[in-house]
Amino acid sequence: MPSESVGVEERYAVFPFYLCLDVSASMAGEPIEGVNRQLPALRAAIGEDPAIAEVIRFGVVTFSDVARTVLALCDLSVVDEVPAVTTGGRTSYGVAFDHLRRTIEADYQNSRAAGDRWYRPAVVFISDGQPTDDPATWRAAHARLVDPGWKRHPNILAFGFGSADAGVLAEVSERKANRAFIADEGAEPAKVVPELMAGLISSIVSSSASVYGGAAQLVPPDVASMTAIPVDHLD
């Protein structure tokens, strides 16, 4: 069976990761400082290894009352630094999901125009609280983000600590096995956040290795102080 010719422009498909970070006022202090300390380590671990960087694209989205793209989806090897994130406001899940949908669609179109092929994007959702917006509003936004009719709908890994709710996180990750994690009771955010960020780095590194096998897999982070939220069978 013949195939089209292979030339220098044919590259490996890329695996996009979006870090979607809760920066509401409750994240102030140690949690957000922990994130800001770990982001440069994440950039170095991925960006300084050409074999990882060339198949991973990484972006950072923050949300509180509003959602912002702090780091546009990029090849981390050509970014000099990841900007620090600051806190303030409430915890509006709805604006985060709407912003993610718009961002993913725009990034996908830009990447396609540049000749990149994508694996299904992954969203790493981190929150220390429960949504402060109307449940109907954030659930509608979430439904738009994970709509199976939208070809770019991402896989979501949800992580919670502080006053985050396990049931809500399971809902965010579409109740899929090994996709939602909650901090163990009594675990300090000062301990959880660095572990979570280190786990995220190893998750991205492991996921990048699977890209080369021709079938990318989203490898969930292994975080010692967090437990996977159990998911029920539907039958």
Added chain:
Amino acid sequence: MMLIGTAGSADAARSDREVERHRLAVGELLAEGGEGRVHTLEDRADLVYKAFKVPVAKEAMRALVRWLDQVTVSSPALAARVRSASAWPVAVVADGRSDLAAGLLVPRAPERFRLRHRDGAPRLATLSYLTADPGQRAAAYGLALPPPMDPARLGIAYALARLLDALGGASPAAAHGDLSAKNVLWSLERGPEVYVIDCDNTELFGADGTPVTTGRRRPMTPNWDDPAIAAGASPDLSSDRYSLALIFLRIVGAAHFPIQLRQRRGETVAIDFEVPGGARRLPSLDRSAPLWRLVARGLSTAEPRCRPGAAEWSHVLEQVLTELGATQTLRQVWAAQEGVALAEPTPAPPPPSPSLSRAVPGDVFVRPVAPTPRTQAWRIATSRRADEDDAGAEAAPIAVARRYARYALVWWWLAHRRMLRTLVSRGRHLAGARRAVFLLFVDFALACVSLFLVAMIVSPFLGL
């Protein structure tokens, strides 16, 4: 036989190149992979201790260590080549009286096989740096790497072919089995060189092609694996031949060339390999050159047993480098691998059974094509909030114009360099003169345009 030049840990060495684990002065952890951890030794800077996560049959490791001793006796020059270009194990690390080896003592990769990014930290110079647009690597890491098809890249492939020739030409033949980007280091400090690591993955094969030791699973790295090997099976003698062809394709072409998925699906693979215009007219690089059939046969999954051996590769690459005028590159490779003086080259003999005229199997085709400017332009991005940047759309035409200006500048420089090289090449003076005349017209036209721009735009500002 004692562990070479031993002291300290080496006191623990046994006459059969074996050392007890508890007598090693194990230092810091250097690296950790799926199969083992690599530690420094506090009393030996030139060796490292590779500890297996799952112990391996001691006899298989002993056979590897002894293999190089045997080659040293039968063919000292080939043994020197293996030592200079690979981290071949020097001793088995035993743990008690078990039949299992806890690990190996292996040479540490010399410093020249490390690169420094902008942050200054040394990193192993893996082939990953060479398998993409050098413009990306320059923007990302501040590294000035040679362009595609440069003699330096060809020289690295040539150095690897010579190493594999030494491994495969011995008796029993040795096949590494996992020549991935991470396992082949390179350097240009003393001319093109390679340094192959993770040699404990190597299998020895008897004259009939069957493995000397059995029962050891030898996985290949995804994306660098041989599609002719069934899932779960270990690579065979022909797999290193596939790896050599794949490495040539990716590092000399400076691109990913993701072909294995197509090959597994049973598709015919047609590869467009970019070669600069002048070089495409050389007999060793034109459309009918043996090199392209060599690559196609090396990558074939239809007839893995017919893949060309490393000796054939060495022979063809020598012809290419010679026609490119890069005989100095050849001498550098010979000097680095066998420690001979530059004035006393030891070229590879012609392959024992030349098969250059063999037809390609028909599942892989390679053809040289004219280079095209790569569509992606790279630069270091100062991170910013995307939603604060509304100037992106307006800036796009400027970026495109800048990219084309850069292409034009690169073309201008390459055309002049090629013209000068042709002009001084023996027997090609006339072609060089024709190019010189053409470029004279180009430069004259550029000078006229520049003068016009200065007269019409710049002068009024200066009040002239």
